[in-house]
Amino acid sequence: MIPLSWFLILAAALFSIGLYGVLARRNAVAILMGIELMLNAVNLNLVAFWRYVAPGSIAGQAFAVMVFAVAASEAAVGLALILSIYRQRSTVAAEEINLLKW
Amino acid sequence: MTALQIVFLIAAAFTLLSALLVVTRPNLVHASLWLIASLAGVAVLFVLLEAGFLAAVQVVIYIGAIAILIIFAVMLTRRVMSDSGPQVNRNWWGAALSALLIFGGLLGLFSQVPAVGSAFPAAIANADGLLEDLGRSLVDVNRYVLPFEVASVLLLAAMIGAIVIARPAAREEGEE
Numbered sequence: 001m002i003p004l005s006w007f008l009i010l011a012a013a014l015f016s017i018g019l020y021g022v023l024a025r026r027n028a029v030a031i032l033m034g035i036e037l038m039l040n041a042v043n044l045n046l047v048a049f050w051r052y053v054a055p056g057s058i059a060g061q062a063f064a065v066m067v068f069a070v071a072a073s074e075a076a077v078g079l080a081l082i083l084s085i086y087r088q089r090s091t092v093a094a095e096e097i098n099l100l101k102w
Numbered sequence: 103m104t105a106l107q108i109v110f111l112i113a114a115a116f117t118l119l120s121a122l123l124v125v126t127r128p129n130l131v132h133a134s135l136w137l138i139a140s141l142a143g144v145a146v147l148f149v150l151l152e153a154g155f156l157a158a159v160q161v162v163i164y165i166g167a168i169a170i171l172i173i174f175a176v177m178l179t180r181r182v183m184s185d186s187g188p189q190v191n192r193n194w195w196g197a198a199l200s201a202l203l204i205f206g207g208l209l210g211l212f213s214q215v216p217a218v219g220s221a222f223p224a225a226i227a228n229a230d231g232l233l234e235d236l237g238r239s240l241v242d243v244n245r246y247v248l249p250f251e252v253a254s255v256l257l258l259a260a261m262i263g264a265i266v267i268a269r270p271a272a273r274e275e276g277e278e
Contacts, residue, residue: 001222002110002150008212010114010147014121014140016205021125023197024190029175030130033137036168037121040144043156051151053217055226058239062246064156065236068163069253073260075168079175080268087270092179095191 007048015041028082028092032075039071110150117143128189130176138169152226155233 014037021034043064050060086092120140127133141164148157190197212218226232239245 001104002107004220005212005218006110006114007147007151008215008218009209010118012205012208012212013118014144015208016201017118017121017125019204020197020201023200024194025125026189026191027130029172029179030125030133030189032175033124033133033172036137036164036172037124037140040141040164043160044144044147047148047151047153047156049217051153052220058232058235059246061153061156061232061236062239062249064153065159065240066249066253068159069257072163072168073256075171076264077260077267079171080264082175083178084267086179 004048004052007044007052011041011044011048014038014044026093026095028085028094028097029079031094032078032082035074035078036071039067039074043067106150110147113143113146113150117147131173134169134173134176137172138165141165141169155236 018034018037018041021037022031025031025034046060046064046067050058050064054060082092085097089097091097117140120136120143123136124133124140127136141160145157145160145165148154148160240250241247
């Protein structure tokens with residue numbers, strides 16, 4: 001069978017890749033893609049711990065469902081913001097969106 | 103090495119490779135297609151963890167809704183950032199360094215996890231009733247009905263917010 005540590009290492013790697021995408025990419029849509037990767041890594045961890053540590057309690061799966069809902073709302077609002085900014089300023093590069101910077 | 107381990111290794115390699123391509127491809131359309139591949143790999147891993155319902159939800163919500171939404175956003179904002187030009191900012195090495203540090207830190211923390219050595223998943227007592235249990239736990243007053251309601255309010259707020267934010271201001275259009 002598959003050891004739990006394999007799932008944990010995979011989730012950690014997926015999270016780090018997503019973090020790199022969030023920190024390094026210039027395009028705001030690409031940053032959102034990185035966030036989706038990170039949320040997926042979190043979900044993977046939740047389900048792996050549910051399966052290996054506490055399969056009797058359904059908490060792991062229930063929380064994974066919550067993470068799905070949060071990810072869906074985050075994507076909807078984030079992309080709406082990006083589209084609105086694009087319409088007003090014709091840019092989606094994160095460093096050019098500096099209205100609140102001083 | 104059992105067949106399950108081989109399937110896991112293939113799915114894991116596929117997921118990680120696709121994820122790497124998501125964050126490195128300069129062409130955003132390609133990046134979003136690789137994102138779909140990576141999400142599908144995670145769905146396979148959910149199946150390996152015997153969470154079939156979550157695998158289906160992963161395909162329907164992530165691949166069916168979120169990835170399509172991202173592809174639409176890429177297409178609607180495509181003209182500004184052409185495929186040429188730098189796609190990463192000046193401090194990309196700092197981002198890579200901090201991602202590596204986080205990865206190393208997480209690996210270091212794994213020794214603290216009590217069940218990290220468990221090579222076998224625990225037996226599921228009532229495998230057939232699992233989905234029913236999940237459904238009931240989400241509406242049970244003594245279990246997760248409050249997070250469930252909060253999530254539904256959050257979804258409603260996100261829906262209204264997305265509509266309000268993305269809609270062009272009606273007054274300005276009328277004046278023009």
